[in-house]
Amino acid sequence: MNIVLLGAPGAGKGTQAQKLVEEFGLAHISTGDLLRAAVKVQSELGLQAKAYMDAGKLVPDQLVINLVKERLEADDAQSGFILDGFPRNTAQAVTLDSELAAMERNLDAALLVDVKPDVIVKRLSSRRTCRSCGYTAPAGVDVCPRCGGEMYQRDDDKPETIQKRLDVYQTQTAPLIEYYRGHSILKEVDGDRPVDEVYADVRALLTK
Ligand code: AP5
Ligand code: ZN
Numbered sequence: 001m002n003i004v005l006l007g008a009p010g011a012g013k014g015t016q017a018q019k020l021v022e023e024f025g026l027a028h029i030s031t032g033d034l035l036r037a038a039v040k041v042q043s044e045l046g047l048q049a050k051a052y053m054d055a056g057k058l059v060p061d062q063l064v065i066n067l068v069k070e071r072l073e074a075d076d077a078q079s080g081f082i083l084d085g086f087p088r089n090t091a092q093a094v095t096l097d098s099e100l101a102a103m104e105r106n107l108d109a110a111l112l113v114d115v116k117p118d119v120i121v122k123r124l125s126s127r128r129t130c131r132s133c134g135y136t137a138p139a140g141v142d143v144c145p146r147c148g149g150e151m152y153q154r155d156d157d158k159p160e161t162i163q164k165r166l167d168v169y170q171t172q173t174a175p176l177i178e179y180y181r182g183h184s185i186l187k188e189v190d191g192d193r194p195v196d197e198v199y200a201d202v203r204a205l206l207t208k
């Protein structure tokens with residue numbers, strides 16, 4: 001199963017991806033997690049990406065595309081993957097299609113987790129993220145339930161940056177909904193319900 005997750009920042013892409021990984025053993029390729037890891041170790045990529053991320057803007061396509069290519073070629077992605085946070089604009093979607101075609105692979109579904117902006121602002125302002133493994137949970141969870149790491153508030157989960165990320169989503173990423181509808185692989189789920197209810201629908205949509 002090869003899946004792309006679509007949805008606004010805070011829609012619950014990472015949360016649903018974690019559950020799909022646990023059940024189906026897919027490789028979780030989150031460009032946000034990969035970029036935050038690069039920032040943490042202050043690699044060349046991290047140094048280039050940090051200012052864009054802090055401002056809520058997209059990191060230049062080529063930097064992100066290189067990261068994704070490398071992950072798609074890794075062993076753990078050969079039996080299936082979930083792309084979370086990629087593609088983010090039409091240029092990235094077109095590149096993904098040609099990279100997969102060159103590998104004689106294809107996407108089975110583009111799953112849109114749909115949530116309204118007012119819910120998003122609330123969720124992101126109270127989100128905590130694991131410094132070690134990227135696991136996310138609402139505020140109040142101080143120790144990562146998965147790895148025991150420290151939970152912290154992401155720099156871009158501050159109100160001004162959240163609004164900027166929502167604007168970027170509307171103008172650059174939302175057009176991908178029509179892109180994937182045009183490829184007949186779009187599936188949609190109402191993400192404004194309890195996590196397990198959303199997941200029950202996600203599962204049904206992906207396995208039928
Ligand atoms: P990225 O890390 O991808 O951030 P994002 O898309 O903004 O998505 P989030 O991680 O914020 O949200 P999510 O949908 O995964 O929600 P989550 O499950 O955590 O990107 C960060 C930055 O990196 C970008 O701004 C950009 O600069 C750069 N970048 C990344 N990819 C790029 C690319 N391809 N090209 C260029 N630049 C790129 O849930 C949110 C919260 O809600 C959590 O607290 C969770 O516990 C809670 N929650 C989840 N589901 C529910 C539910 N059903 N009910 C109640 N609460 C819920
Ligand atoms: Zn963790």
